[in-house]
Amino acid sequence: MENVKKKAVILLSGGLDSATTLAIATAQGFDGYALSFRYGQRHIVELECAAQIAKTQGVIEHRIVSIDLGAFGGSALTDLNIDVPHTPGATGEIPITYVPARNTIFLSYALAWAEVLGSADIFIGVNALDYSGYPDCRPEFIEAYEKMANLATKASVTGDHKLTIHMPLISLTKAQIIQKGLALGVDYSTTSSCYDPAPDGAACGTCDSCRLRLKGFKEAGTKDPRNYER
Amino acid sequence: MENVKKKAVILLSGGLDSATTLAIATAQGFDGYALSFRYGQRHIVELECAAQIAKTQGVIEHRIVSIDLGAFGGSALTDLNIDVPHTPGATGEIPITYVPARNTIFLSYALAWAEVLGSADIFIGVNALDYSGYPDCRPEFIEAYEKMANLATKASVTGDHKLTIHMPLISLTKAQIIQKGLALGVDYSTTSSCYDPAPDGAACGTCDSCRLRLKGFKEAGTKDPRNYER
Numbered sequence: 220m221e222n223v224k225k226k227a228v229i230l231l232s233g234g235l236d237s238a239t240t241l242a243i244a245t246a247q248g249f250d251g252y253a254l255s256f257r258y259g260q261r262h263i264v265e266l267e268c269a270a271q272i273a274k275t276q277g278v279i280e281h282r283i284v285s286i287d288l289g290a291f292g293g294s295a296l297t298d299l300n301i302d303v304p305h306t307p308g309a310t311g312e313i314p315i316t317y318v319p320a321r322n323t324i325f326l327s328y329a330l331a332w333a334e335v336l337g338s339a340d341i342f343i344g345v346n347a348l349d350y351s352g353y354p355d356c357r358p359e360f361i362e363a364y365e366k367m368a369n370l371a372t373k374a375s376v377t378g379d380h381k382l383t384i385h386m387p388l389i390s391l392t393k394a395q396i397i398q399k400g401l402a403l404g405v406d407y408s409t410t411s412s413c414y415d416p417a418p419d420g421a422a423c424g425t426c427d428s429c430r431l432r433l434k435g436f437k438e439a440g441t442k443d444p445r446n447y448e449r
Numbered sequence: 450m451e452n453v454k455k456k457a458v459i460l461l462s463g464g465l466d467s468a469t470t471l472a473i474a475t476a477q478g479f480d481g482y483a484l485s486f487r488y489g490q491r492h493i494v495e496l497e498c499a500a501q502i503a504k505t506q507g508v509i510e511h512r513i514v515s516i517d518l519g520a521f522g523g524s525a526l527t528d529l530n531i532d533v534p535h536t537p538g539a540t541g542e543i544p545i546t547y548v549p550a551r552n553t554i555f556l557s558y559a560l561a562w563a564e565v566l567g568s569a570d571i572f573i574g575v576n577a578l579d580y581s582g583y584p585d586c587r588p589e590f591i592e593a594y595e596k597m598a599n600l601a602t603k604a605s606v607t608g609d610h611k612l613t614i615h616m617p618l619i620s621l622t623k624a625q626i627i628q629k630g631l632a633l634g635v636d637y638s639t640t641s642s643c644y645d646p647a648p649d650g651a652a653c654g655t656c657d658s659c660r661l662r663l664k665g666f667k668e669a670g671t672k673d674p675r676n677y678e679r
Binding site for chain 1: 516549560587593
């Protein structure tokens with residue numbers, strides 16, 4: 220019998236974290252099925268990055284699913300009437316860039332695809348830094364999601380396999396994520412983390428996400444290869 | 450201070466169960482926000498029914514969100530290459546009409562809308578009869594979903610409210626659901642349950658769903674007002 224690699228569905232936003240997560244899944248021996256979303260985000264530069272990352276890292280398949288998160292509004296990332304902040308917000312507050320139920324919805328599509336593929340492994344790049352701000356990046360949320368997912372599918376009835384939601388970045392700092400990714404050969408010049416990029420894709424350098432990223436590269440002792448406006 | 454009614458998000462497919470669920474939510478004193486999906490189903494008659502039901506029952510708002518479940522395939526309801534069966538399937542098997550992760554995805558959108566509305570109540574019309582076949586209609590699935598949802602949102606961090614997922618039909622037979630709905634004034638002629646309706650919307654009378662429905666009306670001692678092909 221030939222040596223068949225296990226399939227994993229990897230949520231790939233086109234950002235630094237998900238690019239690193241994909242590289243980790245591949246290094247662990249999984250065949251990658253990358254899943255991205257067109258969800259009403261302000262700019263599509265991150266989807267162009269996702270496509271580039273998927274290609275460079277040699278996934279078996281990359282799907283971009285269109286979903287309409289903007290239909291409900293409530294976030295600066297999907298509602299053009301809400302400005303993306305370019306100065307730090309109050310500590311302890313959930314940022315206006317939080318998109319209601321985004322990771323819940325993303326994971327639900329990943330679950331559907333995993334079920335059709337016969338895959339028992341989903342990877343998501345949530346990490347300790349996001350954890351402080353977004354409720355759906357906390358490890359207890361992902362663990363509860365995994366429990367639910369294991370009651371949601373055919374496999375949960377037939378007992379064929381137990382689904383695992385991997386969160387390999389959860390306890391890493393941004394600097395550690397970058398060091399891990401560089402060791403695995405991730406090209407961070409093709410990753411986009413900015414909440415408010417210029418029309419040409421250049422990162423603003425001042426939104427929450429850019430600030431976290433730049434701090435991470437500094438602490439990792441290396442330069443961010445991404446194109447910045449200033 | 451004026452008497453403000455609480456908001457509830459109700460998943461409204463246009464079928465018998467969800468029409469009854471909406472009537473129950475309204476009878477419990479909630480303002481109804483009905484949510485339907487265009488998800489690649491074979492026919493849109495159920496969405497026309499959903500719109501009619503929402504109007505008749507006086508919801509505050511009815512939203513139809515387009516999602517692409519067909520992108521992943523794997524079900525006779527969304528994949529035109531798989532035929533809808535018109536004879537009973539083997540007992541104990543999950544029917545081919547099962548759509549991977551459908552209720553997980555539907556509930557995730559309901560969660561997003563509830564969060565934006567500031568609603569703490571979601572209604573879903575799962576019931577004991579579906580329970581035997583579809584994994585995501587089981588009460589333990591819904592309970593696990595509720596636990597996860599209470600870790601997913603802003604309210605779970607701020608402690609503003611606890612989200613409840615109501616499943617008022619869960620322990621009812623189809624006949625009991627129909628009797629309850631009739632008592633609440635539901636017009637079942639505008640509900641569509643058929644998996645494989647004719648182009649004019651007439652129900653086939655022979656798919657799993659039609660057979661369950663017809664049996665329910667018979668046991669309830671009344672005639673199904675829906676238009677059937679034969």
